[in-house]
Amino acid sequence: MDERVKMLMLLNYINAGAAVLAKFLMSGAEARELWEPGKADVAKEAVGEKGLARLRAANNEAWAEREFERAQKSAVTLIFIEGGDYPEELGELKNAPLMLYFKGNIEKLRRRPRVGVVGTRRMSSYGRAVARGVGRLCAEYGMPLVSGGAWGVDGESQRACCENGGDTFAVLGTGVDVAYPQSNAELFRKISEEGALISEFPLGSGGEPWHFPQRNRIIAALSEKLVVVEAPFKSGSMITARIALELGREIWAVPGQIGSYNSEGTNRLIFDGAFPYISDEAFMTACGIEPAKRKGAPAAEPADLSAEDRKILAALKENGETTIDNLSISVKMGASDLLKNIALLSAKGLVFMSAPGRYSIRRKL
Known part of the structure; x- marks a missing residue:
């Protein structure tokens, strides 16, 4: 087994994260110094006495080698912090996991x-x-x-x-x-x-x-x-x-x-x-995704729309999300009448409240 992989697996076994790994590597130590009893000082400083004892006990039982084999037999993919498949977003964490077990489609x-x-x-x-x-x-x-x-x-x-x-x-x-x-x-x-x-x-x-x-x-x-x-x-x-x-x-x-x-x-x-x-x-x-037509919504602009309704839809289509005040100015309607029309257009599935006090056209017409 590769020593770097073994190092990451054993550190992960004792629940050590990226911060512990960094401390250990910054000391200039090599991976094998974690489990070689003759070079205990650097490892003990990084993982602590109890952690080191657990890690070396696991090593003595060939835990990492057996875990690697179990993962392969179970169709579980192991992803390590130093590998290209490791999700880069996890690197933003203060103490990122050293490895991940994946069962499924990465x-x-x-x-x-x-x-x-x-x-x-x-x-x-x-x-x-x-x-x-x-x-x-x-x-x-x-x-x-x-x-x-x-x-x-x-x-x-x-x-x-x-x-x-x-x-x-x-x-x-x-x-x-x-x-x-x-x-x-x-x-x-x-x-x-x-x-x-x-x-x-x-x-x-x-x-x-x-x-x-x-x-x-x-x-x-x-x-x-x-x-x-x-x-x-x-x-x-x-x-x-x-x-x-x-x-x-x-x-x-x-x-x-x-x-x-x-x-x-x-x-x-x-x-x-x-x-x-x-x-x-x-x-x-x-999310940057235009909401698609919902089941039961009209396939096209209804024929029974009033002239005011069409003006409202045209303004929303041209200007995008807007407030009632700005829409009122654009279509030259009072806010009270405009809200009535907006309510009817919402019921017909053509307009929706995209944020508090702001409205958008539900889909391109």
Whole structure:
């Protein structure tokens, strides 16, 4: 086995990240100095006495060699921080994982834009509907969905994405060969076929409580836009949102009822400046994708439009997203009458609110 690969696998085994690797390499040490007892000082300084003892015990049992073989037999791809397949976005993390286990299609992860979806395990019926709606939307428009494969919002968004033929990636708090929760075993099988199961934890790793907050940083880094569906103020989803914010990712939060425990986190995110997820169309526009015609929407501009309606549509088509005040000036209509026409055009599927107080044409006419 290549010594650099062995080094990364053993460091990952003791849960050391990029910061520890950098400290070790900056000392000028060679990889083998991690497991050669005669050269303990440099290694001990980098990983600590207990970490070094665990690492060398694993080496004595040929753990890395056996793990490599297990991965090959299980059709699991190992990706290392020094390799070309390693997602470059993870390099933005302060302590990036040294390696990842992939079970599925790595290439699909390169598609853009990637949408992260997170939320509480104890979702409401509203949260479930929104989570499934976002999953379905990602599938319909070919946007890879990244989540954690957990109960609740994670699983529902990924299940809907799979059911509609989309590509989704589950970043797990276990080994990629462990179904946790067991009730999601079939979902994980589908994800591995259409997307991938991803983990930094060795094969066979169980769902230790600390694994899940740690894996959240990977979800945050891989997501270009993170949608928080429902989340208590103190929750793993809020941890993910904070990490994503530090990385400069867009945060979208689903508004909820004031006083609702499940919406304390999402409402706070909006208060702090997150984009409110007010409609699929607004989100799609932000993704740079023109929302396509929905099922049941008219195939062309209806013949029964009034002259005022046509002027409004023409102005929106020419000027793009605009406010009622600017549109009122453009079409020379009072705001009250204009809003009535906008409501009718919205009901006909021709216009939508693309942001608070701003309207756009739903599709090219």
